[in-house]
Amino acid sequence: MIRLFDYYRSSASYRVRIALNLKGLDYERVPVNLLNNDQKSDEYRASNPQGLVPMLEIDGAQLTQSLSIVNYLNGVYPDPPLAPSDPVAAAHVRSMAQVVASDIHPLNNLRVLGYVSDVLGHDKDTRARWYAHWVHEGFEALEQLAIRHGGAYLSGDLPGLADLCLVPQMFNARRFDIPLDDYPTLVAYDAKANALDAFQAAHPDRFD
Structure with a gap:
């Protein structure tokens, strides 16, 4: 089990x-x-x-x-497989996944946002600006990486590691009303992954 x-x-x-x-x-x-x-x-x-x-x-x-x-x-x-067999392509997939998992998400998860407001005493608007800043900084880079290294899916020919990191982050961005107009490639990859039963x-x- x-x-x-x-x-x-x-x-x-x-x-x-x-x-x-x-x-x-x-x-x-x-x-x-x-x-x-x-x-x-x-x-x-x-x-x-x-x-x-x-x-x-x-x-x-x-x-x-x-x-x-x-x-x-x-x-x-x-x-x-969740990443391509080619070592270089696999490294690009892991890099794109890490943009989300290492650079965006850790600064914006529940315990960090709680610390920003409850311990540091920042108001709701400041907390929202904090959240949006790190999402935009990460997505700006990820959009360009997606253009360069994406395939049929963000992870290549098959949905994989980069896609399973992207989709939850896009869900959160929408939940927190982050504009996504500047990231059409990410929006397209998110939509394609979300059409699959597994997602x-x-x-x-x-x-x-």
Whole structure:
């Protein structure tokens, strides 16, 4: 049994749900409500000391950090691949994924936004400007990388690592009313990925 501990609107959890679906793997979802601080409970931290989502229980292991989980799934279940076989093309896919997973998302996740407002005392408008700044900075670069290195999907001939990072970030951008007119390539890749069953089944609207 594969068990995914996740929060339905967590971008990192959303990525892993997509990856599991792309690999055709059945799993049991274990909700962890971040708004109720379930992730900070002693019971959860005993398994995941960082107190974050997602966490995947698989093959007798408890795996954390979304891209680490995705890389594990891609290694153990290689078909369909989540990155091209060509080393250079694969490096470009990983780079595009990291723009989202390392540069945009960590600065805009729930705990960081909470710190900006609750601890540093910034108002709602300042928090919104903070969020928008990092999204635009990341998307401006990612748009150009997508033009240069994208294929049928952002990850190449098949949907993969870059797509499963892009789609949750686009969902969040829309949720926070970030204009996307300047990123037509990203919008097109997001729409194409979201037309696939694996992405639709992972969408936050399917859960609560």
